[in-house]
Amino acid sequence: MQILIIHQNFPGQYKHLAPALVAQGHQVFSLTPKVEKRTVWKGVTLLPYRIKRSSSKDVHPWLSDLETKVIRAEACYRQALVLKDKGLEPDVILGHHGWGEPMFLKDVWPNAKMGLYCELYHLNSGETVNFDPEFSTPDLRGNVLRLRLRNLNNALHFDIGDAGISPTKFQAATFPEPFRNKISVIHDGIDTNTVKPNADAVLKISDDLSVTRDEEVITFINRNLEPYRGYHVFMRALPKLLKARPNAQVVLLGGDEVSYGSRPPSGKTWKQIYIDEVREQISDEDWARVHFMGRVPYDVFLAMMQVSRLHIYLTYPFVLSWSLLEAMSTEAAILASDTAPVLEAIKHDETGWLTDFFDADALVEKANALLEDKETRARLGKAARAFVLKTYDLKTQCLPKQLEWVSGLAKP
Secondary structure, three states, rough: OEEEEEEEOOOHHHOHOOOOOOHOOOEEEEEOOOOOOEEOOOEEEEEEEEOOOOOOOOOOOHHHHHHHHHHHHHHHHHHHHHHOOOOOOOOEEEHHHHHHHHHHHHHOOOOEEEHHHHHHHOOOOOOOOOOOOOOOEEEEEEHHHHHHHHHHHHHHHHOOOOOOEEOOOOHHHOOOOHHHHHEEEEEOOEEEOOOOOOOOOOOEEEEEEEOOOOEEEEEEEEEOOOOOOOOOHHHHHHHHHHOOOOOOOEEEEEOOOOOOOOOOOOOOOOOHHHHHHHOOOOOOOHOOOEEEOOOOOHHHHHHHHHHHOOOEEEOOOOOHHHHHHHHHHHHOOOEEOOOOOOOHHOOOOOOEEEEEOHHHHHHHHHHHHHOHHHHHHHHHHHHHHHHHHHOOOHHHHHHHHHHHHHHHHHOO
């Protein structure tokens, strides 16, 4: 078959699936703004598209999100017409529609089957709305209307999507019927042959400090350090955590930007806001044991997981981070918030420990208890990896199911 993949940050969620489709003998193309010219990546032909306009300055704020997606969708549409004239006729189109890119592609190739990566439908009720009182929406009624309009992008794709795929049950369940019935729950997959325990792992924190599994290392990861992933809760627990664990090295990964949720006040970052909030409560000696590493190459991230004695994961009820499952795959002991969809991976006292998202004192108490209990940590770590192997392993579980899903999508 000819298979076209649309992703503004290719390969994204298709980094394993796309090469596997090539290996099956399909012609695989990707339409993406990540490249300047036609090139090849792992057998996938990458085709550039260009966004030629920016969002309007005075558009109604409730419509700004949709306008951004339509701008991107039009750019894909224009380039798709050029590709069609050059002979591209995909049998299957795979796309993460969260950025709007596939919106008009059925107008170019009406006979192609379209499979959508369904990351999230924006709910306006239930536990996901005003989950964190500190960042609650003052105009709750207006926010309901804003989210309704934001979901127009989802709704426009429901009409053209032949099937969907979601990585977790929680994410799939956010989508309304009848499209929910078209979604298969299949995770992107964890490469457990790479992401595995390593007794000899070394994490270089700086020119003056490297740590191994012999040290007490506490880890915390966000793509960007922000409240949606519990950064504020972790930082507020940090003064007591450092006092309780005088030999611990605390390592944080994450950028200074915003991936989810609201932006910080102008000129500030969430990272610095919460450093400023707690810094006076922490002695210089203790603060020297806190290490912000920013964003790092994957091998450094992997070493961090492999030396972690305790990995703390906090999140709003939202998309599940790959990093949690990767930490589990390295047999790290996990302390995680009892929020969906974490509960799909962490069963309390089986594959990790759970704690109340908002209770910083409980976080410190449970972290201290786990760090004092080597046998429990070992038991939880081994069970966590076993669960990942059984449920999320790339080669034996997820990738075969993804390939079967694409094959089923292509059938008349």
